[in-house]
Amino acid sequence: MDRKATAIWHGDLKAGKGSISTQSTTLKDAQYSFKTRFEDGVGTNPEELIAAAHAGCFTMAFSNELATAGHVADTVDTTAVVTLEFLADGPTITKIKLTTRATVPGIDKETFDTIAKKAKEGCPVSRVLKAAEITLDAQLV
Secondary structure (H helix, E strand, O other), rough: OOOEEEEEEEEEEOOEEEEEOOOOOOOHHHHHHHHHHHOOOOOOOOHHHHHHHHHHHHHHHHHHHHHHHOOOOOOOEEEEOOOOOOOOEEEEEEEEEEEEEEOOOOHHHHHHHHHHHHHHOOOOHHHHOOOEEEEEEEEEO
């Protein structure tokens, strides 16, 4: 048996604002806390939290890599789809698909793909989840 969850980070990186939406809720600012999710039992399941954390983490790493290369994105949408499987030793995240679409003035596809790959390698959540198969689909809008 497996379960999937999707989270989408959408934001305007120039303005430094964004929100993460999951199947059960939109997570913003102070609302996104592990205390409310786990201790108070509000809404979101673990795979949604992992998807939300990964979508946001990747987007920030992507923004940093763009800045290092001298570029700024107008907008970025990152979707993380997390597959959680119930194996013999308990629930395990086995697959994550990151899809990011961005509007980045003055950048070519090859440079964009290189920056996106570096962002995936530099994202702390990707490193924590290294046992999971993480694929990346990067697209210029």
